Amino acid sequence: MKVKWFAVLALLPFMVFFFAFQIAPLIWIAVASFNSEMSGWGLQNYIDIFTSSFYLQAIRLSLDISFWSSFYGLCIAIIGSYSLRQLASIRLHDVVLSFTNMTSNFAGVPLAFAFVILLGLNGSLTLLLRHYGVIDGFNLYSRNGLILLYTYFQIPLGVLLLYPAFDSLREDWRESAALMGAGHWHYWRYIGLPVLSPALIGTFVILLANALGAYATVYALTTGNFNVVPVRISALVAGDISLDPQLASALAMLLVVLMAGITLVHQWLLRKSYLNVRH
Amino acid sequence: MTYIGKIYHRSVVYLLLAILLLPLLATLGYALATRWGTTILPEGLTLKWIMALWSDPRFLSALGHSLLVCFGALLLSIALILPLMFVIAYYFPRLDALMNILILLPFSVPPVVSVVGLMQLYSDGPLALTGTPWILIGCYFTIALPFIYRAIANNMQAIHLRDLMDSAHLLGASTWKAALIVVLPNLRKGGMIAVLLSFSFLIGEFVFANLLVGNRYETLQVYLFNMRGGSGHFTSALVISYFAVVLLFTWVANLLNKSKE
Numbered sequence: 001m002k003v004k005w006f007a008v009l010a011l012l013p014f015m016v017f018f019f020a021f022q023i024a025p026l027i028w029i030a031v032a033s034f035n036s037e038m039s040g041w042g043l044q045n046y047i048d049i050f051t052s053s054f055y056l057q058a059i060r061l062s063l064d065i066s067f068w069s070s071f072y073g074l075c076i077a078i079i080g081s082y083s084l085r086q087l088a089s090i091r092l093h094d095v096v097l098s099f100t101n102m103t104s105n106f107a108g109v110p111l112a113f114a115f116v117i118l119l120g121l122n123g124s125l126t127l128l129l130r131h132y133g134v135i136d137g138f139n140l141y142s143r144n145g146l147i148l149l150y151t152y153f154q155i156p157l158g159v160l161l162l163y164p165a166f167d168s169l170r171e172d173w174r175e176s177a178a179l180m181g182a183g184h185w186h187y188w189r190y191i192g193l194p195v196l197s198p199a200l201i202g203t204f205v206i207l208l209a210n211a212l213g214a215y216a217t218v219y220a221l222t223t224g225n226f227n228v229v230p231v232r233i234s235a236l237v238a239g240d241i242s243l244d245p246q247l248a249s250a251l252a253m254l255l256v257v258l259m260a261g262i263t264l265v266h267q268w269l270l271r272k273s274y275l276n277v278r279h
Numbered sequence: 280m281t282y283i284g285k286i287y288h289r290s291v292v293y294l295l296l297a298i299l300l301l302p303l304l305a306t307l308g309y310a311l312a313t314r315w316g317t318t319i320l321p322e323g324l325t326l327k328w329i330m331a332l333w334s335d336p337r338f339l340s341a342l343g344h345s346l347l348v349c350f351g352a353l354l355l356s357i358a359l360i361l362p363l364m365f366v367i368a369y370y371f372p373r374l375d376a377l378m379n380i381l382i383l384l385p386f387s388v389p390p391v392v393s394v395v396g397l398m399q400l401y402s403d404g405p406l407a408l409t410g411t412p413w414i415l416i417g418c419y420f421t422i423a424l425p426f427i428y429r430a431i432a433n434n435m436q437a438i439h440l441r442d443l444m445d446s447a448h449l450l451g452a453s454t455w456k457a458a459l460i461v462v463l464p465n466l467r468k469g470g471m472i473a474v475l476l477s478f479s480f481l482i483g484e485f486v487f488a489n490l491l492v493g494n495r496y497e498t499l500q501v502y503l504f505n506m507r508g509g510s511g512h513f514t515s516a517l518v519i520s521y522f523a524v525v526l527l528f529t530w531v532a533n534l535l536n537k538s539k540e
Binding site: 014026093100101114233245 | 359479529533
């Protein structure tokens with residue numbers, strides 16, 4: 001019995017730290033989000049958010065940029081990691097895979113800087129493309145610019161998450177399908193994509209969450225002038241003008257609820273997916 | 280695979296590599312260029328930007344701060360997680376399921392959300408941690424947790440903890456002795472790899488560092504952000520140096536990982 005006592009004691013330090021830095025802040029947010037500076041306890045913070053076109057715009061832009069960057073990132077990751085999988089026996093494969101591994105840490109402030117150098121108003125690629133008349137007014141600091149920037153940091157993550165999934169595609173399925181007269185398109189439509197779908201949905205969900213919570217990249221690029229939810233939250237707790245931690249808590253709760261919602265939809269889709277129907 | 284198929288897959292992979300490399304190459308070019316304004320390629324090459332950076336005391340102190348906070352946080356994580364995992368694996372295997380849910384929290388709650396609560400909780404009173412490196416160490420422990428937990432869990436499975444402990448007991452070792460002398464050295468490598476890999480994303484962390492501490496204890500990322508108005512060549516040298524540091528640690532981790540097999 002004495003031994004077990006010691007064992008429980010060994011769990012304590014971890015629990016204290018985990019509570020202090022992970023659980024307690026969450027509880028504080030959940031409670032504070034129902035306490036308004038103006039009118040006390042109630043739903044006032046949430047009503048404020050949903051009646052303010054400014055905050056609604058932030059939510060809409062956040063969803064918009066996250067959705068499209070996850071979509072493009074996923075498409076590129078599918079095509080890229082499939083080809084990478086097919087080349088598994090040659091040396092190029094290892095080089096690209098470890099390079100992808102490293103670039104998955106290339107996000108946030110350094111990434112924003114690199115993109116300014118490449119695609120900013122006087123970026124080298126901007127100048128090059130303008131020189132040849134391909135583009136005349138690409139703006140990195142716009143919605144499209146941000147989607148491009150977000151897509152970049154989604155690609156390595158997408159490849160790393162998707163790559164192992166291609167192991168579940170067996171080469172003889174393709175051959176059997178071809179024997180029965182299925183073309184390339186039919187193979188992917190009826191065999192390839194359905195088999196991969198749990199991995200695809202799962203990866204998409206993680207990319208979406210990754211983009212929704214991203215703050216460093218957009219903040220470094222636009223110094224907080226672009227209206228997305230993480231930027232709004234930080235302005236409300238650390239900005240210069242309107243400090244309102246309770247309203248920030250409500251926005252943060254919305255982000256948490258959004259992520260939880262995405263996860264639930266993911267679970268539901270997963271249950272409906274091909275692999276589980278088959279069993 | 281057909282000939283055309285091979286060419287197709289190769290070109291896709293090269294294209295992917297090119298997309299991933301492009302921003303880095305441009306930054307490297309800028310860091311090494313004397314001038315790069317109106318021309319497609321830089322006009323001349325120089326090391327002066329990199330030299331200027333590495334002799335800037337503010338940069339060196341920011342790098343020092345980052346290294347201290349990151350390794351401090353990783354040491355703390357190991358010190359907290361190892362006993363926890365040992366106790367769970369040996370005494371309460373049922374708790375493992377709960378832990379697997381708990382370690383998902385840092386993943387699913389973005390830092391910008393936690394910051395709101397942390398700022399209110401630790402701004403004043405007995406635990407006025409905001410503005411000090413201590414709060415970063417605590418926050419970084421939570422971010423590193425899922426990665427370190429998973430790495431060590433895999434390692435523990437591989438060494439068959441229970442059999443190992445039973446044999447040590449048979450040979451007359453106490454539980455304490457067996458844990459310290461037999462189990463711990465066997466987890467060294469998994470722990471090392473986890474620490475080095477976690478380091479590379481902890482040093483890239485900006486949200487907690489900027490909002491909770493900011494200029495009061497300038498880390499590498501905050502310094503990088505503060506330099507945004509400066510010369511493009513200088514900031515490029517900064518980005519490349521930062522990336523080189525991360526690369527070094529990832530590379531060492533990969534080497535260790537290979538030698539394990």
